[in-house]
Amino acid sequence: MRASNLYAPTLRNTPAEAEIISHQLMYRAGMIRKSAGGMYNFLPLGWRTIRKIEQIIREEMDAAGGQEIMMPILQPSELWEESGRWAAYGDEMMRMKDRHGREFCLGPTHEEMITALVRDEVRSYKQLPLMLYQIQDKFRDERRPRFGLMRSREFIMKDLYSFDKDVEGMNVSYQKMYDAYSRIFTRCGLEFRPVEADNGAIGGGHSHEFTVLADNGESSIACCTKCDYAASDEKAELAAIIEPNEELLPLEKVATPGTDNIQKLADYLQVPVTKTIKAIAYQTDTEELVLAFTRGDHEVNEVKLLNLLEGARELRMADEEAIRAAGGCPGFMSPIGIKAGTHVIVDHTVMHMHNAVTGANEIDAHFRQVTPERDFDRQLITVADIRMVQEGDACPRCGAPLHMTRGIEAGQVFTLGTKYSEAMGATFLDEQGKEKPLLMGCYGIGVGRTMAAAIEQNNDADGIIWPRAIAPFEVVVVAVNAKNEEQLAYAEEIYSELRTEGVDVLLDDRKERAGVKFKDCDLIGYPLRVTIGPKAVEEGTIEIKVRRTGEVLTCTRDAYMAKVVELLQEL
């Protein structure tokens, strides 16, 4: 490919709408252009990178036993009625009608479609396990698309679905995908962590998110500083914090005027926040009141809380009336004195506190010298891990401190069990001739997001620094002065030698000044730049510049090829 024919319009100015670095650089490097909110065109350079990521994914999916297929983007509502998600999916689904008034959606995911595809053909355990995947655009009408390719409304996704005859088989498929994902992100040159994730509504199965570490990421994850435990902030399990024993003082009610939040209370009573117990009152979508108690400096983890509540799907802050009806007093709550039958959930750390402060369920009053183990009625409360992880909390595996970091969720692996196969009647006959639902798993990778994540992780003030495996071109040959025929001819020669050698190379033969071309090369981020200037023509010396390190090597005409190959292998 020659740069003089390449449609790669680069920009000196950063478009005002691009807020994060990956978006800015992709835009400036002429890789993407926006068509509408959350929708992007990929230009030749951007598309080459996408294709390279896809190719790595294909190779690993195939190696793990996957078979590539292609399903329609447009999906009939009937399938989604079967699974119950036509109603449940909500506004995030792009819906439309055809000329006959039949309803369709633009696929946000393909569980229904694949289950329907497989249920008619898979009749026997002998056809299992089965893994099918596709790489295709998905549509989700995000409330707030943002950050360029990071959260867009139309995006490229690899989605694989596994089908097994039993839980053991499903777990084997899961592990194969987990391993394949690790290889994919490693091959893409990314620093990532597989983190344990909450799988919410589906429950019971495994789920990991493959999170590429980046400060701009939307996901917050907790990583152990010693072992390899890593979990999403919502999932991170926390053991109860055991306080040293101390002399137990008797429960006492004190007047605490105006102390309706924890900081005011701690200041007023001159106690550390870690000696206070705070309450958050929720109401579920089924109108049940839930009172959650944690240590004053801890935060309630709503996902953990929700998982404890059978049948509830959502939490919102409770109304004052509901709190009062249960005997509580907003701003001054405690489990002591709440009406029996109210859902009171206490974080397990709280049960190990001594001589703490908590509300008295009346205005401007608190209890102090509260020892929950003694003063709370265990019959009326549920004790569980309901708090949100914080920097420095103990790792649930090894006890070392956890470190909070941010990342981009580039992929997820998920066991589905029989959720869809049961709802949609996807069954097979087992060895005993008994009809059973298929056990499923689903595994997604955001291709564009992976590209954005790679840039977030690999850039400097001059532009992108592509990992070799996913660079649009591995090497750029620059004819410093393309108007000089000797130089251009020399560069052409080098270019064709590199091509013959199988190097993925671009020739920058544009009749621009050298500075312009160098700036563009840096911005676009080709891993290696081979510079052909007067020194090449006159002395036969060829320069090779490594984008990542800025290192410049000077080679002879005979030696440059070996050097390029060697440098590429190191990258």
Next chain:
RNA sequence: CGGGAUGUAGCGCAGUUUGGUAGCGCGCCAGUUUUGGGAACUGGAUGUCGCAGGUUCAAAUCCUGUCAUCCCGACCA
């Protein structure tokens, strides 16, 4: 969906307060000189001032509505 901001040339922006011929930088086109890190000079092209209504002799500017984009939050497999 709540809060905030912004829509003026391909990109970045000024002009709006106080209504009076549409501007600047980069880019683009032509020419001359230049030529190893975003060249200089000369000349040139490019706008429904987001859109629709209204007020006015006159609207980028004031009023109403609407659409779009971005940020924060909420939400989210």
